[in-house]
Amino acid sequence: MRQQQATKAGFLVLTVAAALTACGGSDGESYPTLSGERPLVIGHRGAAGYLPDHTLEGYKKAIDMGADFIEPDLVATKDGALIARHEPNITGTTDVSQRAEFAARKTKKVVDGVEEEGWFASDFTLAEIKTLRAIQPLADRDPQYNGKFQIPTLEEVLDLAKTEGAKAGRTVGVYPETKHPTYHVNLGLKLEDRLLAVLAKYGYTTKAAPVIVQSFEVSNLKYLRTKTQVRLVQLVDADDVKADGSMSLVAPYDKPYDFAVAGDARTFASLLTPAGLKEVKTYADGVGPWKPYLIPSKQVDANKDGKPDDLNGDGKVDERDRVMMAPTDVVKNAHAAGLFVHAYTFRSEAKRLASDFKGDPKAEYQLFYQLGVDGVFSDFADHAVAARNR
Known part of the structure; x- marks a missing residue:
């Protein structure tokens, strides 16, 4: 059974490469995207595979590697400034825990029910945030740049995209995410109005603007749609992927948090049904699903002992021991509803790649490109670009 599954998935990868060659390959003449244009490469948190998340240096590196968009996650400071951090809790992404002058600021807060x-950023002024430095949040990635880079504001990210795009002779877009909107509203720091005000200063108010705004919540996107015509994306999360490839939906990652507050029974998965996608189309231009919603993977138990097989024989079971399954209909259904699909998150480390890809991240990108995704959020924009151009 294991051999049959691996052979089938391997054939699918080979088919992808052949199909990309047939439809133009590196010249990008035709792709199975909603528009027929080549898929976008989005620098996830900058160049997160190389430099600490959400720094100007990381965003610049992503642009240099060919990213079409750079992605700042937005949280608000005490004085209402929008800064690029992955979460309101800045403990894991800055050196704040090492700063004696801020020791008394350590506290507890409830974020999305947890x-x-x-x-937390909301307990600091922008001036105080500017004294902090970014650190690498993942222990298995290079820490040598810890403490070297500042925390940027949204304006600084927008300025960088314009400046570096001009140098490169192309338009570089910015893809901000409003993080935990309900949490910020409860603090009196509504992100959406602040974001709109900044975008308006740059003249970014239309669908043609080099901006796409994303969120895991729904009501804030509906609010934004009444205020702006910039492109909006509904993000879709889950708690985990089960052994059989199905999605695990456990709070707080089971549904948009505004659904939880409102007592709405729908889950993230509900948004990706044909009916859910049609509703999303009423307020957004695209969806941003976690990639297992598009092509799942599963563990193998060839001898039926109830334990997943260690396919590569390294003594542990992780992503490298999963096998890819057939694609779902999410991309097809989203395109039918008129929505583009930007999948997240692509990472190049071998331990984060399923067995089918044999340690080659480009093979994973090509599989998703051939499926028809319209864009990928990547920690390694250079690999995403290389796979697109192959």
């Missing part, structure tokens, strides 16, 4: 302890 109590967290640490230091």
Whole structure:
């Protein structure tokens, strides 16, 4: 059984490469995207595979590697400034825990129904945030740049995209995410109006603007649609992927948090049904699903002992021991509803790649490109671009 599954998935990867060659390959004449244009490469948190998340240096590196968009996650400071951090809790992405002058700011807050302890952006002014430095949040990635880069504002990210895009002779877009909108509203720091005000200063108010705004919540996107015509994207999350490839939906990652507050029974998965996608189309231009919603993977139990097989024999079971399954209909149904699909998150480390790809991240990109995704959020924009151009 294991051999049959691996052979089938391997054939699918080979078919992808052949199909990309047939439809133009590197010259990008035709792709199975909603528009027929080549898929976008989005620098996820900058160049997160190489430099600490959400720094101007990381965003510049992503642009240099060919990213079409750079992605700042937005949270608000005490004085209402929008800064690029992955979460309101800045403990894991800055050196704040090492700053004696801020030791007393350590506290507990409830974010999307979960109590967290640490230091939170909303307890700091922008001037104080600017004294902090970014650190690499993943222990298995290069820490040598810890403490070297500042925390940027949204305006600084927008300025960088314009400046570096001009140098490169192309338009570089910015793809901000409003992080935990309900949490910020409860603090009196509504992100959406602040975001709109900044975008208006740059003249970014139309669908043609080099901006796409994304969120895991729904009501804030509906609000934004009444205020702006910039492109909006509904993000779709889950808690985990089960052994059989199905999605695990456990709070707080089971549904948009505004659904939880409103007592709405629908889950993230509900948004990706044909009916859900049609509703999303009423307020957004695209969907941003976690990639297992598009092509799942599963563990193998060839001898039926109830334990997943260690396919590569390294003594542990992880992503490298999963096998890819057949694609779902999400991309097809989203395109039928008129929505583009930007999938997340693509990472190049071998331990984060399923067995089918044999440690080659480009093979994973090509599989998703051939499926018809309209864009990919990548920690390694250079690999995403290389796979697109292959």
